[in-house]
Amino acid sequence: MTRKDLLLMQEIRAVIDEHYNEEHSIQAICKRFIISRDKLQAGFQELTNFTVHAYIIHLRMEKAARRLLESDDSIKVISMDSGYKRQRSFNKAFKSIFKLTPANYRRQHQGAR
Numbered sequence: 001m002t003r004k005d006l007l008l009m010q011e012i013r014a015v016i017d018e019h020y021n022e023e024h025s026i027q028a029i030c031k032r033f034i035i036s037r038d039k040l041q042a043g044f045q046e047l048t049n050f051t052v053h054a055y056i057i058h059l060r061m062e063k064a065a066r067r068l069l070e071s072d073d074s075i076k077v078i079s080m081d082s083g084y085k086r087q088r089s090f091n092k093a094f095k096s097i098f099k100l101t102p103a104n105y106r107r108q109h110q111g112a113r
Contacts, residue, residue: 001046008033009047012040016052020059021083026052061097064090068106075102 001009012033016024029052030037044052060082067078079090079102094102 005043009043
C-alpha cells in the first residue's frame with residue numbers, strides 16, 4: 001500500500017471511529033472518499049485486519065461492552081445508541097463476539113467496575 005493509500009485508509013477509519021453508530025455503506029464510503037470498492041476493501045483489510053463491515057461491528061460491540069460495565073443504561077438504550085434498530089440484532093452481534101448475551105456479560109463482569 002502506498003503512503004497516500006495508507007493515509008486515506010487511516011482517514012476512513014477515523015471517520016468510522018467517530019461516527020461508529022451511524023450507517024456506513026461501502027458505496028457511500030467509496031463515493032465520499034472517491035475510491036473504488038476493491039481498493040477500499042483491500043486497503044482497509046490490510047490496515048485493520050477486518051473488512052469494513054466487521055470493523056464497524058467490532059467497534060460498536062467494544063464500545064457497547066464498555067458502556068455495559070460503566071453505566072446503568074438499559075441494554076435497549078445501549079443497542080439503539082450503538083446503531084441497532086432492533087435489540088435482538090444487537091444481542092446476536094454481541095454474543096457472536098463475546099460469547100455471552102449483553103445481560104450475562106454485564107452480570108459476569110460487574111465486579112470489574
